[in-house]
Amino acid sequence: MIKIYAPASIGNINVGFDLLGAAISPKNGKLLGDTVTIKSNNTFNLNNTGKFAFQLPKNIKKNIVWKCWNHFCKIIGKKILISITLEKNMPIGSGLGSSACSIVATLVAINKFCNKPLNSRQLLYLMGVIEGEISGDPHYDNVAPCYYGGLQLIINENNYISQSIPFFKDWIWIVAWPGIKISTSSARSILPLKYDKKICIEHSRLLAGFIHASYTQQSKLALKLMKDIIAEPYRMQLIPNYLKIKKQVLNLGAINFGISGSGPTIFVICNNEIIAKNISKWLSKNYLKNNQGFVHICELDTKGTRIIGE
Ligand SMILES: Nc1ncnc2c1ncn2[C@@H]1O[C@H](COP(=O)(O)OP(=O)(O)OP(=O)(O)O)[C@@H](O)[C@H]1O
Numbered sequence: 001m002i003k004i005y006a007p008a009s010i011g012n013i014n015v016g017f018d019l020l021g022a023a024i025s026p027k028n029g030k031l032l033g034d035t036v037t038i039k040s041n042n043t044f045n046l047n048n049t050g051k052f053a054f055q056l057p058k059n060i061k062k063n064i065v066w067k068c069w070n071h072f073c074k075i076i077g078k079k080i081l082i083s084i085t086l087e088k089n090m091p092i093g094s095g096l097g098s099s100a101c102s103i104v105a106t107l108v109a110i111n112k113f114c115n116k117p118l119n120s121r122q123l124l125y126l127m128g129v130i131e132g133e134i135s136g137d138p139h140y141d142n143v144a145p146c147y148y149g150g151l152q153l154i155i156n157e158n159n160y161i162s163q164s165i166p167f168f169k170d171w172i173w174i175v176a177w178p179g180i181k182i183s184t185s186s187a188r189s190i191l192p193l194k195y196d197k198k199i200c201i202e203h204s205r206l207l208a209g210f211i212h213a214s215y216t217q218q219s220k221l222a223l224k225l226m227k228d229i230i231a232e233p234y235r236m237q238l239i240p241n242y243l244k245i246k247k248q249v250l251n252l253g254a255i256n257f258g259i260s261g262s263g264p265t266i267f268v269i270c271n272n273e274i275i276a277k278n279i280s281k282w283l284s285k286n287y288l289k290n291n292q293g294f295v296h297i298c299e300l301d302t303k304g305t306r307i308i309g310e
């Protein structure tokens with residue numbers, strides 16, 4: 001038996017659309033991600049458990065876990081006989097990398113079960129391919145941080161897909177999911193097909209500057225450069241009262257605010273625990289639309305996907 005946990009992640013972090021992502025874990029030690037347990041069996045079998053299992057497709061072949069198993073069997077050229085249990089703790093279409101959690105946990109578990117026929121680069125490549133089948137284009141800004149942990153920059157050149165970037169240890173990350181769904185593919189389809197030259201230059205400045213600020217540990221500079229000029233202007237219309245909520249949270253002392261991945265989860269950065277608690281309370285009262293929604297005060301998850309049972 002092997003049990004793998006894969007953490008939630010924030011894609012984009014306001015700068016670096018599709019290119020920067022951060023793995024997160026609640027500061028109170030709770031696990032915010034999916035788990036996958038594998039046991040050997042005489043046939044393939046998939047069980048879904050967990051709070052959000054009810055959102056999964058009824059057809060087993062539409063479950064990403066089945067797709068991962070199927071891809072893996074094709075790659076190694078044999079049918080892997082296992083029983084898989086997916087604990088679906090991440091809401092689907094939340095903007096917290098729910099599909100990435102299932103993909104990464106499943107592929108890491110199957111690879112370990114089969115004595116690691118794929119190296120970590122081959123695994124990450126496959127994770128991006130499967131993520132792309134779901135959302136329309138391969139993008140690594142959820143699967144890479146989910147797999148490796150921390151803050152990841154997507155390079156996708158030579159032998160690197162992704163590289164760890166130094167981050168600011170005093171930043172507290174709050175995520176608030178209102179309890180409603182936005183599909184990644186629809187949030188991608190509302191973005192322009194082409195961007196103005198000015199926007200391209202400005203985004204290059206923001207991203208290059210942010211990476212420089214991270215390496216030189218200039219927190220204030222990094223925060224100034226964390227601006228979303230690629231997705232937020234188009235996606236904010238999908239999130240009720242987005243600008244009002246943003247203004248209020250910044251007034252409460254947040255040092256950054258944005259849409260997590262394709263939304264509707266929003267993320268907030270603070271550098272003070274009291275402010276973080278106040279904002280978290282305020283969001284619980286004013287941003288959640290139903291009792292499924294949640295707010296978590298988090299830190300970057302530096303461990304990434306890991307074994308939690310054997
Ligand atoms: N195990 C699974 N986990 C998540 N989604 C799944 C799974 N199996 C199948 N799906 C399907 O994959 C799609 C995932 O949707 P989507 O990419 O919008 O969600 P998401 O991963 O939560 O988004 P984001 O990456 O912005 O956090 C849905 O159509 C969902 O039904």
Ligand SMILES: N[C@@H](CCO)C(=O)O
Pocket residue numbers: 011012017018019095096097139141142184187188231260261262263
């Ligand atoms: N970078 C992706 C992340 C999806 O969670 C997007 O914003 O569409």
